[in-house]
Amino acid sequence: DKLLNAYRESKKEKQRKIIREQETKGEGASLESLIRDFKNCGLKAGDSVLVHSSFSKIGFVQGGPKTFIDALIAVIGTEGNLLMPSSPNAGYQLDYIRNLKEFDVANEPSKMGAITEYFRKLPGVKRSESPTEPVCCFGPKAEWFTNGHLGELTPYTENSPFARLAQVKGKILYVGVTLDNAGTSL
DSSP, X not given: OHHHHHHHHHHHHHHHHHHHHHHHHTOXXXXXXXXXXXXXTTXXXXXXXXXXXXXXXXXXXXXXXXXXXXXXXXXXXXXXXXXXXXXXXXXXXXXXXXXXXXXXTTTXXXXXXXXXXXXXXSTTOEEOOOSSXXXXXXXXXXXXXXXXXXXXXXXXXXXXXXXXXXXXXOEEEEESOOTTTOOTTO
């Protein structure tokens, strides 16, 4: 564990250095460039999209996670739904469940990164009540996407936000992550 943690911290510090250099040089993503990039990925007004992200892997973003979220909402518009996993657990699920005393859906932070935690706190964002795989949603169908997720045999049943995203032919966007570290919909 010590070696693995040291290795991870070393990788994080290298990425932080790259981000600081981009900021110093005035490089990185802006609201306008993110909007263009999201549209080029195929997102459009009215889409329901589940986003898996790693903010540190994106590089410097002017305005931080707020700019990232603002760009997504600008692209999908008022008829679209933005969803993000917001698990309170960054480790092994079994260890988490064994030690879980209670899950406070309103206050338990997301351990899925800076973007998800920023998004979770926004006014109007709803969070499903699954203690292991809660999903946050903003949009006209936020209640529908998030209701019914508690008390299911697994977090991936037909009452889950993941299944409901498939029902509406939603999209999944990976930004700075791969299937190695973000694959709830699989």
